[in-house]
Amino acid sequence: MNPTETTFSAQQDAxxxxxxxxxxxxxxxxxxGVLMLMSIPxxxxxxxxxxxxxxxxxxxxxxxxxxxxxxDQEWVGLLQFQTLFADPTFYRVLRNTLAMAAIKLxxxxxxxxxxxxxINETRNRPFKRTVQxxxxxxxxxxxxxxxxxxxxxxxxxxxxxDILVGTGLxxxxxxxxxxxxxxxxxxxxxxxxxxAGFGAIxxxxxxxxxxxQLYEAADIDGAGRLQRIWHITLPGIKPVFVILxxxxxxxxxxxxFEQQYLLQNSLVMDYSEVFTIYVLRYGLQLxxxxxxxxxxxxxxxxxxxxxxTANTVARRLGQETLM
Amino acid sequence: xxxxxxxxxxxxxxxxxxxxxxxxxxxPFINVLAVSLNEPMDTIRGGITVWPRVFSLVSYQDALSGxxxxxxxxxxxxxxxVSAIVQTFATAMVAYTLSRREYVFRIPIxxxxxxxxxxxxxxxxxxxxxxxxGMVNSFHVYWLPGLTTxxxxxxxxxxxxxxxxxxxxxxxIEGANDFWxxxxxxxxxxxxxLATIVLFTSVWQxxxxxxxxxxxxxxxxxxxxxxxLMKRLxxxxxxxxxxxxxxxxxxxxxxAGSQVTPRSIRAAMTIIVSMPIIMVYPFxxxxxxxxxxxxxxxx
Numbered sequence: 071m072n073p074t075e076t077t078f079s080a081q082q083d084a085x086x087x088x089x090x091x092x093x094x095x096x097x098x099x100x101x102x103g104v105l106m107l108m109s110i111p112x113x114x115x116x117x118x119x120x121x122x123x124x125x126x127x128x129x130x131x132x133x134x135x136x137x138x139x140x141x142d143q144e145w146v147g148l149l150q151f152q153t154l155f156a157d158p159t160f161y162r163v164l165r166n167t168l169a170m171a172a173i174k175l176x177x178x179x180x181x182x183x184x185x186x187x188x189i190n191e192t193r194n195r196p197f198k199r200t201v202q203x204x205x206x207x208x209x210x211x212x213x214x215x216x217x218x219x220x221x222x223x224x225x226x227x228x229x230x231x232d233i234l235v236g237t238g239l240x241x242x243x244x245x246x247x248x249x250x251x252x253x254x255x256x257x258x259x260x261x262x263x264x265x266a267g268f269g270a271i272x273x274x275x276x277x278x279x280x281x282x283q284l285y286e287a288a289d290i291d292g293a294g295r296l297q298r299i300w301h302i303t304l305p306g307i308k309p310v311f312v313i314l315x316x317x318x319x320x321x322x323x324x325x326x327f328e329q330q331y332l333l334q335n336s337l338v339m340d341y342s343e344v345f346t347i348y349v350l351r352y353g354l355q356l357x358x359x360x361x362x363x364x365x366x367x368x369x370x371x372x373x374x375x376x377x378x379t380a381n382t383v384a385r386r387l388g389q390e391t392l393m
Numbered sequence: 394x395x396x397x398x399x400x401x402x403x404x405x406x407x408x409x410x411x412x413x414x415x416x417x418x419x420x421p422f423i424n425v426l427a428v429s430l431n432e433p434m435d436t437i438r439g440g441i442t443v444w445p446r447v448f449s450l451v452s453y454q455d456a457l458s459g460x461x462x463x464x465x466x467x468x469x470x471x472x473x474x475v476s477a478i479v480q481t482f483a484t485a486m487v488a489y490t491l492s493r494r495e496y497v498f499r500i501p502i503x504x505x506x507x508x509x510x511x512x513x514x515x516x517x518x519x520x521x522x523x524x525x526x527g528m529v530n531s532f533h534v535y536w537l538p539g540l541t542t543x544x545x546x547x548x549x550x551x552x553x554x555x556x557x558x559x560x561x562x563x564x565x566i567e568g569a570n571d572f573w574x575x576x577x578x579x580x581x582x583x584x585x586x587l588a589t590i591v592l593f594t595s596v597w598q599x600x601x602x603x604x605x606x607x608x609x610x611x612x613x614x615x616x617x618x619x620x621x622l623m624k625r626l627x628x629x630x631x632x633x634x635x636x637x638x639x640x641x642x643x644x645x646x647x648x649a650g651s652q653v654t655p656r657s658i659r660a661a662m663t664i665i666v667s668m669p670i671i672m673v674y675p676f677x678x679x680x681x682x683x684x685x686x687x688x689x690x691x692x
Binding site: 101104106107108112116117119120121122125127129136185188191205208210213214215217220221225229232245247266267295328332333335350353354362366369370374 | 397399400403407408410411414415417418419420421422424425428436437439440441442483486487489490491493495496497498502505506509511512513514515516517518519520521522526537538540541570571572575596599600601602603607619622623626627629630631633656659660663666667670671674677678
């Protein structure tokens with residue numbers, strides 16, 4: 071569950087470089103040289119590919135022109151950030167990002183827990199296995215494929231129009247993908263379609279570790295099905311719920327750009343443009359590199375602030391936390 | 394125990410909901426399969442649901458004879474196979490070194506890995522760095538940047554720690570070095586977790602298109618299947634813009650002269666692109682759930 075925990079927990083049984091002090095480094099190199107050869111090249115690779123871009127953040131304080139080195143650029147201080155905060159599109163993008171992220175977080179979590187509870191309440195093994203097998207499937211296909219399926223289902227000749235017109239609920243077929251006010255909800259529901267089944271696994275795992283005696287005691291007390299779910303099952307998955315919530319809050323500024331990029335069209339652009347797409351449009355397409363880098367830094371800074379806040383709030387409330 | 398009225402109502406609603414879930418999950422796949430197998434001109438009339446009305450393979454012929462399809466398939470398979478092997482091997486090697494408690498750099502390296510799970514440099518700086526490293530318009534961008542990843546490394550390390558130390562101790566006494574121990578002892582013992590990681594990596598690599606789009610879109614020889622499908626999707630989205638419903642229908646009818654429609658080709662390509670995933674799905678399901686459990690047991 072928690073990678074940081076394992077990283078730091080075993081600290082006692084290791085000799086840290088400081089603890090070794092003046093002890094013989096040459097004997098360490100002799101004994102552990104192969105271990106070093108096996109790990110340090112990959113460490114250098116990681117530093118270059120994953121930490122390297124962070125040094126590129128300096129370009130957000132410059133007016134970057136390609137073809138010169140980073141040090142040989144015009145420094146402009148916070149100008150790019152001032153331009154960013156003065157751009158009306160920026161606020162629209164921020165609204166879209168947060169709105170879709172919140173919709174996806176709430177709907178995704180709700181349906182994952184609902185599916186988990188219902189599967190947990192199912193005793194018929196073949197039925198249970200069939201439902202699980204089928205509901206995981208969308209997790210493994212790409213968003214490119216999923217977006218094609220969405221377009222097909224919501225298309226002019228898709229099943230939704232067929233049903234609504236066929237049953238007489240609507241007079242005319244609707245171009246659903248061209249309706250700006252529906253875009254957020256299309257993103258929300260397609261997210262549920264793709265993730266609810268697989269998302270249920272982790273909650274199901276938490277449910278299997280609930281002590282069966284609690285359920286037996288509840289039966290003796292005459293509790294009904296809903297009461298058992300409400301008083302035993304849901305409290306039992308609360309720690310997992312909190313940790314996933316914290317992790318997801320850190321992802322709020324992401325909002326899953328792939329989905330929006332693949333489902334958007336120019337009719338709905340005002341509601342579909344999220345942060346990564348905004349950075350892409352200004353940076354690589356309009357070639358305002360420094361401006362786009364500043365927008366990227368803003369996104370990262372908000373993400374880190376959000377995850378720290380969520381973690382602190384959870385700790386104050388006495389919940390399990392990440393760090 | 395006697396079923397109460399609450400039980401009956403609850404169970405009925407539960408089964409109903411789960412059935413709806415199953416149908417809603419499967420219908421889009423079956424529908425696209427039916428569209429892809431239906432005669433394209435006939436599809437324009439609408440009403441294709443779960444079964445083709447006029448069976449035809451012309452959409453597949455057209456999709457597969459597209460000029461980029463051969464090279465796209467080669468690149469998709471290539472990046473998947475290369476990454477699955479090289480990345481899993483590299484990640485396992487680092488995981489092994491970090492599982493050795495006496496290793497002096499164990500904690501600093503682990504911390505540097507974990508930080509990457511929370512911070513990234515962002516699109517623009519990444520683009521410039523990769524360009525200066527020659528990763529733009531290059532096949533290497535598909536496998537090299539993600540050579541080792543923190544998440545997979547932590548899963549493998551947890552698994553190795555669960556193994557008995559006695560094998561390693563006896564090998565050490567016989568004078569074996571750590572690389573030999575890793576290759577001859579650790580790797581064979583790690584087959585279950587490595588299978589999980591290979592599948593993780595393969596699915597990710599097969600499905601990913603963003604790197605092709607950002608770094609390799611100007612080189613046709615580096616295209617992938619997902620990117621080819623994405624381009625068709627993008628043109629379908631572009632066709633939707635600035636049109637009314639009536640335009641959308643009339644355009645569909647305009648195409649009555651040709652043999653196939655963009656929609657039918659898109660359906661065929663959707664099936665082609667997802668076919669490998671569906672074929673390995675039984676393994677995926679088993680190993681992914683297994684992998685999640687391995688990663689989860691860390692208390």
